[in-house]
Amino acid sequence: MTRVVLVVDDEIGIAELIDAVLTDEGYRVLTAVNGRQGLAIMAKDHPDLVFLDYMMPVMDGADVLRAMARDLSTDGVPVVLMSSMPEDLVAERCPGYAVFMRKPFRIAQ
Amino acid sequence: MSFPEDRPPEAANTAEAALEELRRQNAELIEAVAARDTFIAVAAHELRNPMTPIVGQIDLLLAALQAGRYSSGQVEHRVRRIRRAMDHFIKRAGTLLDVSRITSGRFQLALAPCDLSDLVRETVETFTETARYSGCSFRIEVPESLPGAWDRLALEQILDNLISNAIKYAPSRPVTVSAEDFGSLVRLRVRDYGPGISAGDRARIFERFERAVGANERRSGFGVGLWVVGQLVAAMEGTIVVNDAQGGGSVFTVTLPRYSETNRS
Incomplete structure (x- = not known):
């Protein structure tokens, strides 16, 4: 069964890059432009993994993580949190992410 | 030998006033250095992302x-x-x-013949992919031609910032970009159908570093974008206002003189 990955980022370039890499690897990649849209896609498509940007308009990464923790269907879905800010500045507001990836990152990561 | 307390009262007052002035200037310099450091942090952050x-x-x-x-x-x-x-x-x-x-006070307008309608169409065109990604659609309302003389780069920067914000803060909604001819003036409008901007924020969004970095800053985009827009509009002797739009959302209205190459003093 094809694994589903959701990329939530307001920067089209980041979403396209992750999409290109993971589609090549055989994943089905969905994208969302902000946290609210991301949560709606999670409820509908139940992704196996979420790449989540920290700074976004409308609803940011920290609010998404809190909403995911409150929902049984999304609590436990692994999240790769992305930010150009250092991890120690964002970690306090962000409960439950699995991996932190600092921007700019390289594909090899 | 003369001690400070031997000085006449008016001299002591003058020295105290000079000292106070130095303290004030020192505080201003400390603030300016902090603002510069903040800006460098914003710039580094925003240039790393792309x-x-x-x-x-x-x-x-x-x-x-x-x-x-x-x-x-x-x-x-x-x-x-x-x-x-x-x-x-x-x-x-x-x-x-x-x-x-x-x-640094080095900004100078470079006026050249330009068609505002073409510029609107071309700038909107550069957002095609970004708008598709955000689920936004564009409606362009411009006359067939709206010639004049403007600083083309400054106009592009203004439109670019306003359109970019509309897409960012009102995804999955339409964005209307319009230009109108009022003879010696032209009016540019960028209207979104997003959540709107509160009255408090409307008063502050053109301030510098309004959305600058900080541990609690969570939105992306240059914190100085609308400040730059405001400054560029002012440099062109124009005005910019933001209002609630009828039916929801915000509308940014930029009114500019319609220069010709000969009427710019």
Whole structure:
């Protein structure tokens, strides 16, 4: 069964890059432009993994993580949190992410 | 030998006033240095972000070419994405440069003949992919032609910032960009159908560093974008206002003199 990955980022370039890499690897990649849209896609498509940007308009990464923790269907879905800010500045507001990836990152990561 | 307390009272008052002035200037300098440091942090942060897709797309292209996996069409597709990412980077760097030119007083208008209707159409065109990604659609309301003389780069920067914000804060909604001819004036409008801007925020959004970095800052985009817009509009002797739009959302209205190359003093 094809694994589903959701990329939530307001920067089209980041979403396209992750999409290109993971589609090549055989994943089905969905994208969302902000946290609210991301949560709606999670409820509908139940992704196996979420790449989540920290700074976004409308609803940011920290609010998404809190909403995911409150929902049984999304609590436990692994999240790769992305930010150009250092991890120690964002970690306090962000409960439950699995991996932190600092921007700019390289594909090899 | 003379001691300070021997000075006449008016001299002591003058010295105290000078000292107070020095303290005030020192406080201002400390504040200015802190603002500069904050701006450098904002700039570094915002210029790092667009590098990820640029470097990533180049890595992907190199890997695919080395493995002999790409057709010429796929190479072109990848190069186009690199080009777009580069354009995005150049825009952000341009905003940074404008801030530097404005704050140092070196900004000068470069007036040249320009068709505002064409400029609106061309600027909107550059957002095609970004708008598609955000689920936004554009409605352009401009006369067939609206000639005049303006600083083209400054106009592009103004429109670019306003359209970019509309897409960012009102995704999945339409954005209307319009230009109107009022004889010696022209009016540009960018209208979104988003959540709108509170009265308190409306009063502050053109301030510098309004959305600058900080541990609690969570929104992306240059914190100085609307400040730059305000400064550029002022440099062109125009005005900018933001209002609630009828039916929801916000509308940014920029009114500018319609220069000719000869009527600019």
